[in-house]
Amino acid sequence: MKKINLRIRTVIILAAAISILVGIGYSKTPSLMASNIESQEKAENKEASIIMKERLINYFPGSEEARWEVFSLADSLLQQEERIMIGPNFVGGGRGDQVNIGAEKVISYLQKVAKAQDEVMWRYMSYQKIGQIYQIQSDYDEAVKYYEIAARGFAEGDKAFKVAEVNGSLVEIYMELGDMDKALALVEYNLESYPEQEQARFLVLKGDIYFQLGEFTKAEAVYKQAMQQAEKDWERFLDHSKQNDLKESNINATLQDQPPYKHSKSRLELLQTMESGGFPKNNGYQDKGNIIGKILVGNAPLPNVLVYLINEQEYDGRMSHLEGAASYAPVKTDGLGSFEFSGIVPGRYFVVLGVLPSDLEGLGRFKGLDTFTVQEGETENLEYAFQPRVIVNHPAGQQFFTEGEELPISWNGAPGAKSYNLHITLKLENGYASRVYLQNLKDTSYVFEPEGLQARGMNFITWANDILGPSAILGSFYPGAEIFFVVEALDESGKSISDSEGYVLQLNANYPSVQIEETSFFSQGDKLVLEKKYSEAEQAYLQELKEKPDNPYVLLSLARIYNYGWGEGTSNPQKALQYYIRLLGITKEKFIIEEAASAGIQAQDYELALEFFEGIEEYFEENSFWYHLMGELYFKTGDPEKALRYYQNYLKGQKEFRDLGPVVALLYLDRFEEAIKLLEGKEYSQLLRYSSTGETQIPADIPTLIYSLEKYSSGIKSDLQKEDFRKYLMEIMSIDRKGRLEQVQAFQAKLKTLGEEDVLVKALQEIARDRM
Template sequence: MTKKTLIILVIILGLILTVGYISTPKLMAVKIAAYEQEGNQENAVILKERLIRFFPGSEEARWEVYSLIDRLLEKEERVMIGPDFTSGGGAEEDILVPAEKVIVYLLKVTKAQKEAMWKYNMYEKLGEVYHSQGSFSAAEENYLIAAKGFEAVDGNFRAAETNIRLVNLYLETGEQEKALSLIEESSKKYADLYIDEFLSKKGDLFFQQGDYQKAEECYRKALEEAKKDWDEFQAHRSDQEESINATLDQQPVYRHSKSQMELIRNLKTKGDEAKGSVKGEILKGNIPMSNVLVYLINEKKYDGRMNHLEGIQESSAFKTDMKGEFKFDNVAPGRYFLVLGLLPEDLNGLGRFNGLKAFTVEEDQTKELRYVFQPKAKILEPTGQNTFNAGESLKIAWEEVPGAKSYNLHITLKLENGYASQVYRQNLRGNSYIFNPQGMALREMNFVTWGNEYVLGPSAILGSFYPGAEIFFVVEALDHEDRTISDSEGYVLEPCGNYPSIQVGETNPLSIGDKLVLEKKYSGAIEAYLKGLEEKPNDPHILLSLARLYNYGWTEETADLGKAVNYYEELLKVNRDRFIVQAAAGANNQAGNYETALKLYEEIENEMSKSIFWFHQMGELYFMTGNTEKAIEYYQRYLNKEKEFIDLGPVIAYLYQDDVPGALKLLKENSYSERVRYNSERETEKPADINQLINNLERYHNGVHSALNKEDFKKYLWEIMSINGSNRFEKVQAFQAKIKSWGEKDVLVFVLEELAKDRL
């Protein structure tokens, strides 16, 4: 081989290698896209990582590392935990590359970039990732590099965006001087870019400092600038162009500034009353939890919408520091609750607890709070899924939870469109339970749920243990005050988590009616059950099925409480299992047969009294049966434990006995949920105004005359307690209109109006 030939071969080989090096990232990117389209996330992620490692300077590596970052930041959507709700934390099918690994890849790609703009884009992304992970000093360092770099290469637009991120960081970490300095500097440098955003951030800063006048001025200017930008955008947008975020009110800066101004106006209406504060800590066992977003929510403004928290929070969300601590100053007296936003990975392995109850902030007082997450309770047996047939037994065992006095065993039924859960056994001692339902107990727990096309599920009639049902077990650990310490489920569903379950196999022989219920043919089921009853008039399964069908009404036409009560009455003659007595009591209560309901509940008092809410139920029933002294006794037992009204029934009971001081004492010593109520059109309605109620009761007690005599007043109190069932809003409105005939400014009319609002 000649030297010339060798040189040619080397050149050809070099060209082949060069072409291969250039084309390989493109080929890898095509294969990644194919894997993702197939749903093969595992192979897609492996190939992404190889592409980034071996070809960090390629355009494809840039986009793939961006995709890893975006997925990481999207998955950082927090699990939001409130007093009685949790959102997020569902089972994750995506494969998420850990943040530490993403940072390593991002640094590698950043260093390999030849184009300045791309390099600083990467630095900004590094800042975002560090920021999301709570590494604030690293986030600041990378944001600063990116901002200075963008400015150097004449990327003012990107420099302004990065400075906004920096301002957010400073506001989160409480570095107000840095935030103000950067806002002032950026407002001058980039006067034509994001001026509305910088003004809004300045408003946030003054709001943090409690200088509401300056904050309001900044927000007002931000609104003006946002409107100018919007009007200019609309003027240059073609009619054919697709409308995105089509109203001014939907623009983030405008919406935020407007909601903050509304919040300031609400604070001003409080006058010069002394403010309180809220502070606390969040722990994982004994370890502080940093990077938890804490939202302080005014209970009166909360309308049940999770996406509405920004508009009703009392001040900007606080992110816990390295000690797990948070604090809100200048809080107007009133009722509040906290919502915690945690990263799913910070909740992995932790159980649920029930400490997030509403609380009251008082003048010149600091409300101190402490929330502790504990490890999930661990179920030892069974593991995986088991088949369960009638007559068999299944042992459920779990590790003891430190500090637990007792345990609740929950069962969760898998539905065609979700899941439903209930407590199956309460206050179990020890760390095991033999699961062995048979006979009528197979139908003990029923879930009144609706499936697809709004059809009643079979479990409503046949109970949870019907053939083919899939049931999961969850153990909940309780402390000495019956508060949840932890459970075996937790807030984040793990794909490989140990959720022991059973697939229900054979049960007792199914009747024709039962089979029709499984097929959701309820008209045919009723006919079959009635025919079966002719042959077996005392068959408990048939009687229970008919009672439930008429009680729950699989359609509006078949709902018949009278028939349900009658079938329960016949059933009780042949079987008085606790769950049947309880169901019969509930049906009689719904039907207004209060005496019968009361006697049935009294029969199972030993079991029912394990639930504190039962005492409230009994208080209402004793009131409706004319025994107000007994009603007050049971209401008081409930309030001694819970310290919060479910409704104002206890106050009505005291007033019915003409004990105004007793009613006032209750109102002042116990809290009342100020969450908005809903009318029949699902529009929000205000709850009772407790301050107005106290004020007018005190006026009456101090001698202010009312046109209502005591007997009229008692008659109306009784009417209020009788407002139940559907169409409550219309009933309340009709009642309020009726009592105005006594005089719209009458002191007791005011009292009755507020008490009636509580029945919504």
């Protein structure tokens, strides 16, 4: 009997031990599986890692490892939805990583994990992520459903900051759907119920709602509140940082960079401009404009494109700030590729297209997203078309190239193309630099054969770690340089419609390129430049010049070294001019004359710069920027009549001013009516200007300028004499180079002493702001 009891006890103990071991093994399995997933990902076995993730989520949904893996899948899916953002002069965004699990499956995994999680935070974060996935798919009903589940759960779990986060997403959806009443009610609820959570963000949303409703006085008041709250939040952050011994130098941001502050400040400046331009602050939807547009691929519609509408004055030039600068909720193109914005405040806008990388495969880049003006009570019609990418047949991949050789470049003709530009792109240590090498080629082939001094003409003035890049001195053709070729297709009007690069980078593709092996001249000074030993290179070049005083390569290198400098305080444009003049006694290459003229401007020898430009004027293309520059130089040298002729040469066919130089010339010549007509006939960029310290400044207010000039032309007296007015115009045009902001501010302070309400003083104040 005792033996039996002993056996039973032994069996029980063994069973318990086995149970404990199994339990331990079971509890350790998720951790082991997570380690395996990490190993697979490091080995880039994506399919194997995804299979392991799915098993982990299915078998152990309540584990911490399953939670992080499903969140990882959801985040990857959301990032995969990240679009390539295409604007007037920038392209960015998009991702190459693809998640081979559909949205529906990821959502089902999130639901499984949510049900198995014990902690409130993780359970409702799962529902929040489901809402995010539905939101990017524009399934707003489902997005709202899951966001509301998450918000209720976070509220019950006393997670106020998460409630605020989810409510912010709900407000954005309601605004996108045009349900401003619901959006405003939720904003008010959040401000009252969770006053310590993201108050600045909700004040901004409230201001945006009033702005879109056309209640501008209310919007103005709320934006001011948002700025004040953002300042308080920033002060609290700095105090917290000090308490935690976080050095201020390590805080890579300022108050001005904080989205609520930045957006509110931008909107207040816009409202100020609207008011000064005669657009009342409280006019509801009357006098607003509309936009309708279409996105195509060839002649076929492109659906599911996210279209952002950006007020030019609110954009700070940074692509990463598009969300904050968007004037209205973005819209998606429908099955016909169509989109629409209604109730738009009159002003200058541009659109940014957010396109999925998969929809851009095989398409070339185009340039056509220009700024446009929305007029009161009118509808602006837009149409943008992507075209197939230009295919370069030869060279295929990279080839080695020695100066003096010939390299045929050929490509297939693009639909609708009437001419082509050939660009070269130089690989740099910190990126790439590109520019047009040849323009308006009518054929679909070209023989590339740069040699002699011309091979150094295509230089790129770039900096890395405050040190000049070697290309600035050596051009693009030096031993070891890698050059890529891009063909750009133009239509009959000269507008870019496609290219050979495209939007989607193919990492393993053989892009047409050459690596330079040898050049006809490469001196010791050149070698030192390539090593960025510029002081030693300068001395080597001077020695080489003693041995051969007429060496054009050395003269060019010395001219460039002194023209650009290689670090703080090392440029010497007067010395550069001496070497350019010596070089021009040997050769009259056009690029050398252009560089010499630019050095003349830097040296403030405007008459000499004009002399150089006049020597190559016959080669200028129609509407060339050089005409505009010559106009400014003629004005500065006391010939406003000639300045005006050159300004007008530049303005022919131009949609907008480069700056207000032509207007200044007309006013100097006492041709006020013509100046007003020109201001009314050409557009003027409202992009923010930047000071040397990074501060943003709004540009000249054209409606205020026109109003002031019209009042003076109608007989309103000014205390300024004509000669004094001309003197101030000349003083304005002398504001250039470094410290422009400080120069403008000093000039405006001086003008204030002459009477702020004087019509000509007001006009001068606005013209001065154009020089920033």
